[in-house]
Amino acid sequence: MIRAGCLGLLLAMAGCATVAPYERETLSRRDMALDRNEALVASEAHGTETREGVRGGFGGGGGGCGCN
Numbered sequence: 466m467i468r469a470g471c472l473g474l475l476l477a478m479a480g481c482a483t484v485a486p487y488e489r490e491t492l493s494r495r496d497m498a499l500d501r502n503e504a505l506v507a508s509e510a511h512g513t514e515t516r517e518g519v520r521g522g523f524g525g526g527g528g529g530c531g532c533n
Contacts, residue, residue, distance in 0.1 A: 484492065491497070500506045514520045 495501070
């Protein structure tokens, strides 16, 4: 039982990683984006808007001032 708990803990910790400031540039490249196909993203948003009966709320709001 203790072995299973230790194994589970080790597996859970394997997903955590520390990213150094100089490595963030690599992660913010355009080819690393999850929503690379803008037409597909717009189509999925339209489908969600149609099903849910609401519009918007999918992106980051505001101008970066932190007030939203």
